[in-house]
Amino acid sequence: MNNLKIILLFLIYPSIILCQNKTYIDKFELELKKKAIEYKSEINFNKAKAFYLNKNWDSTLVYSMKQLSTNHKTLADYCFFLRGISFRKKGLYNQAEKELTLVSNKFIFYPLVNFNFGLIAAKTNKYQKAINYYLKADSALINKNNTSQINKINMNIGNCYIHLKQYQKAEKYLFKNNNLLLSKGDSLSLFESYTNIANLYYEQYKDKEALIYFEKAYTLSKKIKDFEKKFLGSINMAVFEENRGNYKQAFVYRKESEQWKDSLNNQNKIWAVADYEKKYAIAQKQKQISVLEVENKLKETQRKTMFFSVLGMLLLLVGGMYAYAQKVKNAKIILSQKVKLDELNATKDQLFSIVSHDLRSSVNALKTSNTKLTNSLETKNYSQLDQLLQQNNSIANGAYSLLDNLLHWALLQTKQLYFSKDSVHLFSIVQQIEYNYKSLLLDKAITFENAVSKNSFIFVDLDSLKIVLRNLLDNAIKFSHQNGQISMYTVETNNDFCQLVIEDTGLGMSQNTINELLQDNELLAKKSNSEIIGTGLGMQLCKQMIKKNGGTLAIESEPNKGTKIILTFPKTAV
Incomplete structure (x- = not known):
């Protein structure tokens, strides 16, 4: 039972304790865009803004640091805040705290700073400290009528109290948040609220009450378009039913959760491939620019050689020898670069050839298996149907592993994979x-x-x-x-x-x-x-x-x- 309980908590908490205040973040991002327009001459700040909005945390850190080196006081708080968020997203919590500490308390979005301090404290299991920061964020809110801001704070405080095993306080904040959400009809937030309350009761071994809210969360997940929430709703029901010994029903929920997980993975892979293609196109343009720069240098050397030839035979001889030496050197460099580029292109072509062949085989196998699957459904051959479903799952897992390795290999080759x-x-x-x-x-x-x-x-x-x-x-x-x-x-x-x-x-x-x-x-x-x-x-x-x-x-x-x-x-x- 303990193993199942640990799994359930692992699935639930990441999606709740790190719950951000989206309304407040939207306001911050809007203000960030306005500042970028106002200070459009600050190139590094504009780049940091663009990478932050695209969730490219490494580049955000690079350009925000370059902006800070200019000592622009008006934009300093924004840069420190961007760096704090980037480090937090990368899981580097000590660095995140150091950057957020540098943000002035006069910063217009300072409640959001306290909120992030709370997120970091909760992530590092300092739950009482996290509660204190959330309360500070709540007391500093300018608009007390904005229920969406208060809801997130109540939710996170309630979950911290669950970790501290102060269940009565947790129940107070979680039901306060739930009642506000019921009046608003926010399905996504209500799903999180039901899951939190279910976990509260589950922690106290009140399985009967926990089941009511797990079922509410599962029913609500059917109406939500978010694949991650659909996955969490079904996997929580599967673990709960396994804990009760109802393995038949647990198997049904677990199969459903795998379908949602596959849908979520497919969506992420499409985005990753599109991003990779964009970066590859940029890299090709940069290579072309580098080649043009080398050609321009060679032409400049030739013009200088012709100029010095007019000065006399002696200068002509010296200039000719210098130009010849430079030309040989540049030719060797270009030849060496060409050889390396040819090797890289050959490796790339071989890789794409092999990977495309394997993917084509997997897709063709899926196509053939799906045809058999359709025939099995029509003939109601359920034994073969189960076998074909397992076969499809195996083929899909193999294709996913291939694509996952390809993505990480590409990141390594382009030195974009961060090691900590x-x-x-x-x-x-x-x-x-x-x-x-x-x-x-x-x-x-x-x-x-x-x-x-x-x-x-x-x-x-x-x-x-x-x-x-x-x-x-x-x-x-x-x-x-x-x-x-x-x-x-x-x-x-x-x-x-x-x-x-x-x-x-x-x-x-x-x-x-x-x-x-x-x-x-x-x-x-x-x-x-x-x-x-x-x-x-x-x-x-x-x-x-x-x-x-x-x-x-x-x-x-x-x-x-x-x-x-x-x-x-x-x-x-x-």
Whole structure:
């Protein structure tokens, strides 16, 4: 029961405690646009504004800092606030607090500063401190009749009291917020309110009362267009029914939640691809500009050479030698750049060729499977229908993993992936990854063992570590036999590094395949001896991320005897 309860809280709280006051933010963004127009000559401020509105937090940080270096006092508070929000969005809460502290209390949107202090405190589990900041934000509001501003504060205060286990105070604020929302008919906010109240009762083991509000939230999610809320509504009902032992109904809710999750992922992928295409077009234009600049420099050198030739034979000789040396040097540079560019283009063409072939195969498989699915529905062949649905899910997961790896690979190549190293509890991360892949493990009846030492702490970037472990576990499952076994365990080698081993009893691979996988910038295809290798993009992504985290990768394997992946990461300094 405890495990199910932890999962439920994990799903609910991120969408509630970090609930922003959208009405107040809209006013801030409107004022920000006005300031940008008023100070249009401040290029860095205008760029910071544009990147902030596009949620490009890294670029916002860069240009807001450049603007601060100009010592423009009128825009200083806006820049500090933009930096505080950007650091908070990136999960760098200490830096966010430092920047927000620099905002003057005379800033017109200072209640929003206190509100963000509250969000940061809540995110770092300092709930009483968060409540104090929310109350400060409430007392500083200019327009007390603006219920949308008060609602968000009441909601966040109520959730903080839940964490503090002061349930009566939590109930007071949550129902105060709920009653205001009922009169307004705001479906999205009302969904969050019902979920909060359900969680309040669930925390107190009042399952009967909790179920009423979970069902209200689930019913309301049907009317909301937000895929994330639809997913939360159905997954909360699934976990609740599992906790009650009603596994049949829980399965129905969980299948529905997966559909909403797929819809949300598809929407995010479309936006990500569009953004990538835009950045690629800009990069191509910049390359063209660079080539033109090199050509202009060469022409300028030629004009200077002709000018000096008029001064005399001696100057002509010296000038000719200088021009010739410069020309040879520039030619070597251009030739070197051309060779590198050709190599990059060849890699890009090979990657796109392989990825497009795999995507076409996945789409074609989905098309064929959907035709069979339609026929099964018409003939009411429900056993085949369930098999086809599982097959479609497997194909979609494979295509999603390919696109996800492609996106992260592109970000690495363009140096846009942000790395923030911190101390990470390795056992907990492996436990999370195991939960994410539980359905795939169950489908193939694979036994998974998490034998990682609970005392292992490594100093790495958390997001990139998860990407590495997801790719390696996905490969282990893909190449494992039915009823196989996968285990993750640590090996103590020395005091500075921790060794994590991922071992399976699957197909294994030859030494030639291992050598090719460990080569840099190698993209692989299916070999003539029928070894199922794939594109190798996931492994290349893993290698680059392991290297950036100061780690190493080794592979031990034999055909039909399983595979052992050995990762080495630096330990957290004591």
